[in-house]
């Protein structure tokens with residue numbers, strides 16, 4: 001059976017019932033199995049602000065000082081993960097909430113200047129194949145653990161791509177815009193390496209979208225086929241993508 005990793009941007013939690021509608025769409029797909037990897041950047045923003053912290057990003061990655069990690073872990077592996085579990089249960093799934101460690105990923109520090117921002121290194125046996133055999137829906141946050149036992153804040157797009165690679169699965173990135181947009185805010189149907197490099201250099205693709213297109217490109221190169229960035233705002237997009245239709249932006253290797 002084909003396995004799909006679906007990356008859900010955390011803003012899905014800000015729109016009532018949006019995640020539930022996506023989970024219902026997945027419940028109708030009996031010929032495939034799914035792993036959800038989710039973000040929650042907007043929830044982290046709120047929690048850090050409420051705790052009185054300033055938060056900054058570098059090329060779309062949140063600088064994550066150690067003292068902010070309890071809030072980041074609480075928001076992502078706690079609140080966001082458990083809110084999605086609620087929506088999945090209502091839609092008829094039997095979800096299991098996981099961090100990256102249980103999903104087979106060991107993290108390590110990306111860059112000293114970014115604090116506890118983590119890479120995905122792989123290296124520990126994943127429980128996901130067993131959960132899928134049991135008919136469970138793995139819901140994975142992007143909180144990682146190192147060999148040192150420390151917590152890491154991994155960008156959720158990078159986390160999703162690492163899990164897809166490890167499972168040899170297809171991947172779809174569901175975000176809060178219908179597609180990657182050009183300088184005139186028009187949707188781009190397809191993007192290759194050269195176009196991506198130009199649009200990033202021109203500042204048209206930036207922030208979280210910069211990480212997403214770069215990560216999608218790596219995933220497309222690994223899979224040797226196009227990878228889609230599309231919107232979670234329409235559950236029918238997901239069904240169409242699973243059926244092989246073109247919706248959103250196709251990132252080609």
Ligand SMILES: Nc1ncnc2c1ncn2[C@@H]1O[C@H](COP(=O)(O)OP(=O)(O)O)[C@@H](O)[C@H]1O
Pocket residue numbers: 008009010011039040041157174175176177179180181182204205206207208209210212
């Ligand atoms: N060229 C672009 N096209 C579309 N969105 C872009 C672009 N450049 C930057 N963005 C921003 O990237 C956001 C999506 O990235 P991000 O917030 O990290 O999403 P997610 O939480 O789904 O991972 C969009 O909402 C938009 O504000």
Ligand SMILES: CC(=O)N[C@@H](CCC(=O)OP(=O)(O)O)C(=O)O
Pocket residue numbers: 008009010011038039040041042044060061062072076117118142153154155156157208
């Ligand atoms: C290192 C890093 O940037 N971590 C992200 C993890 C969450 C995430 O990626 O959330 P979205 O998918 O909703 O953007 C963060 O702290 O915002």
